[in-house]
Amino acid sequence: MSSDFLLRRLLIAIPSLLGISVVLFTVLALAPGDPFGELVTNPNVPAEVRLALRASLGLDDPIYLRYFRWLWAMLQGDWGFSFVSRMSVDRLILQRLPTTVAVIGASQILAIMVAIPVGVLAAAKPYSMFDQIANTFAFIGFSLPTFFTGLLLILVFSVQLDWLPIVYSTEVGGSGLTYIWNAVRQAIMPVTVLGLFQGASLVRYVRSSVLEVIKLDFVTTARSKGIGERKVLVLHVVRNALIPVVTLVALQMPIVFGGAIVTEQIFRVPGIGSLLISAMLANDTPVIMGVTFVFSCLVVLFNLLADILYGWLDPRIALR
Amino acid sequence: MAGSTLASPSVDPAAADEAARAGAVRPAAAFSPARDAWRRFRRHRLAVVSLGVLSIIAFAVVFGPFIWRLAINDIDFAAQLKPPSLAHPFGTDDLGQDILARLISGGRISLAVGLAAMVVAVLVGVLVGATAGMSRGHIDAGLMWLADLFLSLPQLPLLLLVIYLFRDSLKSIFGPEGGVFILIVAVIGGLRWMPVARLVRAQFLSLREKEFVEAARALGASRLRLVVHHILPNALGPVIVAGTIDVANAIIAESTLSFLGLGFPPDIPTWGRVLFDAKDYLDVAPYWALFPGSAIFLAVLSINFIGDGLRDALDPRRVM
Secondary structure, three states: OOHHHHHHHHHHHHHHHHHHHHHHHHHHHHOOOOOOOOOOOOOOOOHHHHHHHHHHHOOOOOHHHHHHHHHHHHHOOOOOEOOOOOOEHHHHHHHHHHHHHHHHHHHHHHHHHHHHHHHHHHHHOOOOHHHHHHHHHHHHHHHOOHHHHHHHHHHHHHHHOOOOOOOOOOOOOOOOHHHHHHHHHHHHHHHHHHHHHHHHHHHHHHHHHHHHHHOOHHHHHHHHOOOOHHHHHHHHHHHHHHHHHHHHHHHOHHHHHHHHHHHHHHHOOOOHHHHHHHHHHOOOHHHHHHHHHHHHHHHHHHHHHHHHHHHHHOHHHHHO | OHHHOOOOOOOOHHHHHHHHHHHHHOOHHHHOHHHHHHHHHHHOHHHHHHHHHHHHHHHHHHHHHHHOOOOOOOOOHHHOOOOOOOOOOOOEOOOOOEHHHHHHHHHHHHHHHHHHHHHHHHHHHHHHHHHHHHOOOHHHHHHHHHHHHHHOOOHHHHHHHHHHHHHHHHHHHHHHHHHHHHHHHHHHHHOOOHHHHHHHHHHHHHHOOOHHHHHHHHOOOOHHHHHHHHHHHHHHHHHHHHHHHHHHHHHHHHHHHHHOOOOOOOOOOOHHHHHHHHHHHOOOOHHHHHHHHHHHHHHHHHHHHHHHHHHHHHOOOOOO
16 A cells, blocks of 8 residues: 555545535534624623624624634634533543543444354355344344433343443442453443444445355355365455445444444443533533534544555555 | 355245246236336235334324324323323323323324435435436536535534524424424435435436437437436336335434434424433333333334335345
C-alpha cells in the first residue's frame, strides 16, 4: 500500500466532515429562536444590552459568516460551556468518551466472534438445518429492538435471578481481582445487548460473502488439488470472504451508535450517549451539538479506517 | 460445486423448469407476473406465517377500539398495577389504565408512522435515484455524493437533535399530536432514502441501455414517458423489498424515540412510550413491559420476514 493511497483517503474524508458540519449547522440555524443565546432571550436583560449582546455574539451576521465562525471555534476546540454542569463541553465529552468507546469496542468484538463462525458454518452447507436455524435466529436478533432486549436481560438477570447489577457505575467497589470482576460483571449486559444485535446482522453478511467466494474458480482449483474441505474453507475461502465484512463492520457504525445511546440510557452507562439524552432533557444545547459532532466524527473516522484496512487487505483496491 | 448453491431456498430448479414448460403450453393469462411472484412468495413458509401475524396485528389495531371499548385514559386507582385478568387481559399500569386499550390505540400510531415514513423515504429515494440514473456526469456524481454523505451521518443522534430543536414550534402549528407525527415521519423518512436511491440508480443504469428502452426511444417516447412507463416499473421489485424493510426500521426508530422519552407526548401511548413508562416498574409489573415490547418485536419480525419473502418473489436475480 502506498502512501499515495493513504493520502488520497485522508483527503476524501475532509469533504465528508465539512458536509456533515454544514448539515449540523443548517439544522441549528433553521431552528426557531437562538439556541445558543440563553442570555439573549432572558427577559431580565434590558433591550439595549440585549442588542449589544446579539451584535457581540454575531447573531445578526449573514449565515455563511456565522457558519465559518462556528466552524473555526469547533476546530480550535472551543465548544462552549454546558448550561447545566458549568463545565466546558470538550472536557465533559472527553470524560465520558472512554466508557462509550470501551462498551462499543467490546460489543463489536463479541459481534464478530459470534458472526464469523456462525456465518461461515451456515454458508458451508447452504440450506441445511444449521443454516436455517442460524438464519431464523439472525432475523429474531435484528428484529428485537435493543431497548427491549435490554429490559428483558434486566428482568431475567437482575430482577429474577439477581446475578448482575442493573446500574453501571464508574466507581465499582473492591480492589484487585474483586474490582476487575465487578467491572466486568456490570459491563456484561450492555455489551451483550449491543453485541448480539450487531452480530445478528453481521451473520447474514458473512454468510452471503462466503457464498460468493465459494463459487470462485480458485476454490475449485484448491479442492481439485486434493486439499481437505476444512482447509479449503479456512485458508482459502474465509480469508477472502472476510475482506468485504471489514467494510461492513465500519459502515454499520452509525447504527451501532444508535444502539449505544439506547443501551447507555437503559443501563445508565456514563458514556456520551447518556450524556446526549440527559442534555436533551435539560435543554443543554452546547452539549447536544458537541456530542452530535463527536458521533459524526467517529463515523467518518471508522469509514476512513475501513477504507485503509480494505486497501491493506486487498491491494487491488489501493491501485485503483 | 459452483452450480449447487441455489439462489434461494424457495427456488427449486426442477419445479421452475416444470413451471416454465407448463407456462409455455398454458394460455398466457394463467401465468401473469403477479401470480408467479405469489407462487414464489408462498414457498417462503415463514413469510406466509408472518403475513398472517401482521394481518392479525393490523386488524386488531384498526378494529380493536370497536371491540375492546375501555378508554385509554380511564384512570382507576382501585385497579393499580394489576396483573393480567379477565377484566384487563394485559393488566393495568400505575394509574390503573387498561394496557390492552393503550396498546391498541398506540399501535395505530406506531404502524402509521412506519408506513408514512416508508412512503417518504421511498418517494425521495426514487426521485433522487431516478434523477441520478437518467442524468450522467455532474448531477449523478453530486447526488451520489449527497447520498454517501447522508449515509455517514449518525442517524439517531441527528434524529434526536432535529426533534429537540423543532418540536416546540411544530407543536404550536399542528398541535401536539400532528406536529410530532409530521416531524418524526419527515425526519425518519428523510434519513432513510439513501439505500432506495442507490438501488433505483443501479437499476436505471442497467435498464436504460436495454433494447426495449431503446425501442421505445426510437418510437419517439419522451424522457418522462421512458422513465414512468418503461424503466420505473421494471425497477420496482427491489424498491418494494427495500420499502418493506424500511417500515420495520421506521417502527423501531419511532419506538426508540418514544422509549427515550423524546417522541410522542405521554397522552399518546405508542408502543415505545408504554415501554418507557413501564421500565421503572420491571420488578413489580414485568407484564407491563413485556406486552408492548412483544408487540414491537412481533410487528418488526413479521415485516422483516415478509420483506425476505418478497425478495424471493420479486427479485429472483439477486443471489444471497
